[in-house]
Amino acid sequence: MKALIDRYRDFLPMTPSTPVVSLGEGGTPLVPLPRLSERLGVRVLAKYEGMNPTGSFKDRGMTMAVSKAVEEGATAVICASTGNTSASAAAYAARAGLTVAVVIPEGKIAAGKLAQALVHGARVLSLDGSFDDALRVVRELVERHPISLVNSLNEYRIDGQRTAAFEVCDDLGDAPDALCIPVGNAGNISAYWLGFQAYREAERARRLPRLYGFQAAGAAPLVEGAPVARPETVATAIRIGNPARGEQALAAMRDSGGAVAAVTDSQILEAYAMLAREEGIFCEPASAASVAGLILRARAGDIAPGETVVCVLTGHGLKDPDTAIVNAEPVRRLPATLDAVEEAVFA
Ligand code: F0G
Numbered sequence: 001m002k003a004l005i006d007r008y009r010d011f012l013p014m015t016p017s018t019p020v021v022s023l024g025e026g027g028t029p030l031v032p033l034p035r036l037s038e039r040l041g042v043r044v045l046a047k048y049e050g051m052n053p054t055g056s057f058k059d060r061g062m063t064m065a066v067s068k069a070v071e072e073g074a075t076a077v078i079c080a081s082t083g084n085t086s087a088s089a090a091a092y093a094a095r096a097g098l099t100v101a102v103v104i105p106e107g108k109i110a111a112g113k114l115a116q117a118l119v120h121g122a123r124v125l126s127l128d129g130s131f132d133d134a135l136r137v138v139r140e141l142v143e144r145h146p147i148s149l150v151n152s153l154n155e156y157r158i159d160g161q162r163t164a165a166f167e168v169c170d171d172l173g174d175a176p177d178a179l180c181i182p183v184g185n186a187g188n189i190s191a192y193w194l195g196f197q198a199y200r201e202a203e204r205a206r207r208l209p210r211l212y213g214f215q216a217a218g219a220a221p222l223v224e225g226a227p228v229a230r231p232e233t234v235a236t237a238i239r240i241g242n243p244a245r246g247e248q249a250l251a252a253m254r255d256s257g258g259a260v261a262a263v264t265d266s267q268i269l270e271a272y273a274m275l276a277r278e279e280g281i282f283c284e285p286a287s288a289a290s291v292a293g294l295i296l297r298a299r300a301g302d303i304a305p306g307e308t309v310v311c312v313l314t315g316h317g318l319k320d321p322d323t324a325i326v327n328a329e330p331v332r333r334l335p336a337t338l339d340a341v342e343e344a345v346f347a
Contacts, residue, residue: 001027004063008163011198012064013156021067021096025052025059026163030171030310035278036291040298043308045176046275046291047168050283050316054116057188057314058088060164061157066092068156069148075099076147080134082184082237083113084315089150090120101147103127103134108236110284110320130231132242135185152187153244161188165195168310169205176209177307180297182289182314183213183222183260184238186249192312193252209310210258212302213249214293216286220262222246234265234323237286237315259302267292269327275313282317282324290314 004026005012028051033044049057066089069077076099079089086102086109093100101123104114108131117124127134135151142149152158169175175196181189189211199205215223219231219239228241243249253260263271272288275281290311297303317324334340 004060004160004163005067008166011162011166011202012159015071018067018071020063021070021092022063023053023059023091023095025063026167028052028164028167030168031279031281033275033279033281033311036274040295040303041305042298042303043306044294045308045310046279046281047164047310047312048281048283049164049312049314050287054084054088054091055112055316055319056084056088057161057164057312058084059092061152061154061160061187061191062088062092062150064156064160065148065150065154066096066098069098069150070096072148074146074148076101077150078103078138078142078147079150080104080131080138081151082131082239083109083319084237085151086122086124087113087116087120090117090122093122094120099123101125103138105129105131105134105239108239110236111322112319131185131240132227135244151244152185152191158187158191158194161191162195162198164312165192166199166204169196169199172308175200175205175207176310178210178212178258178303178309179312180212180214180290180294180309181312182235182238182286183215183249184240184243184286186213186222186243186245188312188314189213190245190248190252193256208256211253211256212258212293212297213253213260214263214289215260216268216289217262217264222250222260223262233268235268235284235286235289236320237284238289261293261296263289263292263296267296271295273327276317281313283313284315284317284319285323287313287315
């Protein structure tokens, strides 16, 4: 398969001397959700970004950011992260032969993401603070040292992440009526909006979708209109109190005719379990915020019957095995006998 950068090279700021650092990212499936569609009376599809090489959408931006870092002669990259950015940065830096450091909030990173950063050889630094604290520190650090910041403040990250919007349009033949997406540091929703606009300008799509962004209720600065000092949510990926691209994201939602809203942890976990049990799709809790939000929007009448809606499932469920296990029925332990197993299977 062609690297994502090569597939959409016309839309990306590549030069002949930019190397392509790729792990086969992008090209993720747009999976219909028939049960949810029937229940809501709308056509719902999931953009399953968990199918990227490191299991999240971050790879779209990281292939660009790391390729550009190499072109510009960087030898090291750094990011603050709730987990997925660090996993992706670690993998792409390993691929490119760069040194990588990741700064994470203590104890609030899902196990799979931490394992990824460690296995790829990142220097993992855990701060006694939030993601927002970590981002503030790394922003100051890159002012002092020649090290490339690969958070979504990096424009190349946004350039690369726009490709998800291109793929949605290519698969549907046009933009959908609406796009539902979780919002953390607000880079991804901003990238989608830029992507849909670029595609329409290039006449590869005829229309623009309404963008609906969803934050976790305990970490909803854009809904509340002010930073949240101590964000809390089961959706650790979006446990962010002061999004770097908050203003840009709010403008995107407003200009598109959409809106921002909060979903509670229990709504997130309900959507998460529903996707896994009824649609066969395992995403991480933050990703399920898009579906929890769609359900709210549809019930509020914001989605017209028969409209096509894409929910972005940003990361794979395997990222966070602990949340999956804690919220499921316990495993039953049995003696190793036919009777016991027969009884348990058919009970
Ligand atoms: N979903 C997942 C699974 C994420 O990891 C993130 C962000 C988001 C949604 C929100 O995207 O920040 O562009 O609005 N994760 C970042 C990280 C913050 O460090 O991995 P956003």
